[in-house]
Amino acid sequence: MTHDQPLDAGICSFCDQGLRRIVACISCSELLALCDECDAMWLGPDTANLPIFPNQPEIPCPFCGVGGGWEHYRAATRDELHGTRWEAAVRTPRAKRIIDQPSPRSGDEGDQDAARL
Numbered sequence: 001m002t003h004d005q006p007l008d009a010g011i012c013s014f015c016d017q018g019l020r021r022i023v024a025c026i027s028c029s030e031l032l033a034l035c036d037e038c039d040a041m042w043l044g045p046d047t048a049n050l051p052i053f054p055n056q057p058e059i060p061c062p063f064c065g066v067g068g069g070w071e072h073y074r075a076a077t078r079d080e081l082h083g084t085r086w087e088a089a090v091r092t093p094r095a096k097r098i099i100d101q102p103s104p105r106s107g108d109e110g111d112q113d114a115a116r117l
Helices: 108-116
Strands: 008-011 019-025 031-035 073-075
Antiparallel strands (some): 019 073
16 A cells, blocks of 8 residues: 555445545544545544535535635645554555466465475
8 A cells, every 4th residue: 555545444334335535624623534435524533423425516614614626625645644543544545466476275285295295
């Protein structure tokens, strides 16, 4: 994973389509999650709480009230999330496997040893 990939907190529990991107308001630096599909907004990582739906197209920050659409938010960094309630919510992408090299199955090593005999 490169450090410039946007951090997300999983699939949007409202639309089941988009990702809950963790962003920071450029005016007040508060962290929140915005669905990149339906613009649902979470003030905290708990998906048991219903999201809010900010006025369009401004999408004002619920903390400071300043808007400007998606351009008013920037991707949050791992450093910013450290020690916050968002830190545990960040999804860790699975490592990509090299397609040309099949993953070893259990017992393969023994089969290869037996073939050499």
